[in-house]
Amino acid sequence: MKSKQRFYCDHAATTPIDEIVLSEIARISRGRFANPSSTHQSGQAAKSELEKSRRKMAKFCNAPNANVIFTSGGTESDNLAILGLARGNRENGNHIIISNIEHPAVAESCKYLENDGFEISVLPVDKNGILPPESVKNAIRKNTILISVMAVNNELGTIQPIEEIAKIANGNGILFHTDAVQAFGKIPIDFEKIGFDALSISSHKIYGPKGVGALVLKKNVKIQPLVFGGKQENLIRTGTENLPGIVGFAKAAELMFAHFEFENARLKKIENKFVAKLSEIGAQRTVPTECAYPGIINLLFPGISAEILLQKLDLAGVEASGGSACSSGAIKVSPVVQALGIPDEIAQSAVRFSFGRATKSEDISEIAEIVTEQAIIL
Numbered sequence: 001m002k003s004k005q006r007f008y009c010d011h012a013a014t015t016p017i018d019e020i021v022l023s024e025i026a027r028i029s030r031g032r033f034a035n036p037s038s039t040h041q042s043g044q045a046a047k048s049e050l051e052k053s054r055r056k057m058a059k060f061c062n063a064p065n066a067n068v069i070f071t072s073g074g075t076e077s078d079n080l081a082i083l084g085l086a087r088g089n090r091e092n093g094n095h096i097i098i099s100n101i102e103h104p105a106v107a108e109s110c111k112y113l114e115n116d117g118f119e120i121s122v123l124p125v126d127k128n129g130i131l132p133p134e135s136v137k138n139a140i141r142k143n144t145i146l147i148s149v150m151a152v153n154n155e156l157g158t159i160q161p162i163e164e165i166a167k168i169a170n171g172n173g174i175l176f177h178t179d180a181v182q183a184f185g186k187i188p189i190d191f192e193k194i195g196f197d198a199l200s201i202s203s204h205k206i207y208g209p210k211g212v213g214a215l216v217l218k219k220n221v222k223i224q225p226l227v228f229g230g231k232q233e234n235l236i237r238t239g240t241e242n243l244p245g246i247v248g249f250a251k252a253a254e255l256m257f258a259h260f261e262f263e264n265a266r267l268k269k270i271e272n273k274f275v276a277k278l279s280e281i282g283a284q285r286t287v288p289t290e291c292a293y294p295g296i297i298n299l300l301f302p303g304i305s306a307e308i309l310l311q312k313l314d315l316a317g318v319e320a321s322g323g324s325a326c327s328s329g330a331i332k333v334s335p336v337v338q339a340l341g342i343p344d345e346i347a348q349s350a351v352r353f354s355f356g357r358a359t360k361s362e363d364i365s366e367i368a369e370i371v372t373e374q375a376i377i378l
């Protein structure tokens, strides 16, 4: 019996690893197993691969003068940015500004800091899921040391005005951090031009291996490490580097940038077709199309429970998600969708479809058909 086809529509949760990246990981794991901190020839050959990857990552962020610190992923990069920058710059103040749709890796780090005497302003996004730069300007105090606003929201896909917000931060001598985990390789991120102090990125969202990320840091920014030990990563993140993962991450980034425009144009067509088809049964976009990255489509199905719809879709072969992946398994009304001012009875119907390389253009009618059928017979 032929097994039924499954459609993976959850690329914002994670992406399938690229075959070329896998080969690169195998090459490094076999041939460059030595510790990059070892002084012998094998160690130095491993070190050379590490530094090559670091230069590549700096190039893709246009951060030739920055410090690329490899970490275990987006969560650690965000934790290091928030806790490390706050603690490293405490002598200048204790106030931090974030939006109310930040990933928990940022939001929870800030909550933790509150117990340590820091003050956090959590600014609301507007009904389109965008943080108005004006509100950031108005929230600045004499003791503000850090502003952290994400580039692309993981649930809604909304693209934040980080360029304007960076200008405000830079103009007031305040550090600016962006969680670019969902943005890197998908929308242009120019470290130098935008004026970041810190930028978080993660490998598994761009067809690279899991458990690798980076924090790109402006040179000479004061930061306290979270882990202590040896001298790796400029003493900011010690521990033997995950070289196969890091080289895989750099290869994944290279492939992402090589197909950047083609893939975005393809996703735009997929988005248009999918949304048009589902609007026929009354599904509505949670945020306007022009505010979002085309690979992340959050839809409201008024009168339907997302929890039940997701189970039915899974049985029918379509894998999507509700809320953020980190809290899946216990789907409740998403605080990010609530942040748009949508009442709970409608917000609980929000489903995120996130498309990427595993989404074939020729399959989109069938995917939309399955979603239509499952939503209608609920």
Ligand SMILES: Cc1ncc(COP(=O)(O)O)c(C=O)c1O
Residues within 6 Å of the ligand: 012, 013, 072, 073, 074, 075, 076, 078, 103, 105, 150, 152, 153, 154, 179, 181, 182, 202, 203, 204, 211, 212, 213, 325
């Ligand atoms: C916006 C955002 N930030 C941070 C993270 C955490 O990244 P990682 O899974 O690499 O720890 C995620 C992952 O879902 C994310 O979407």
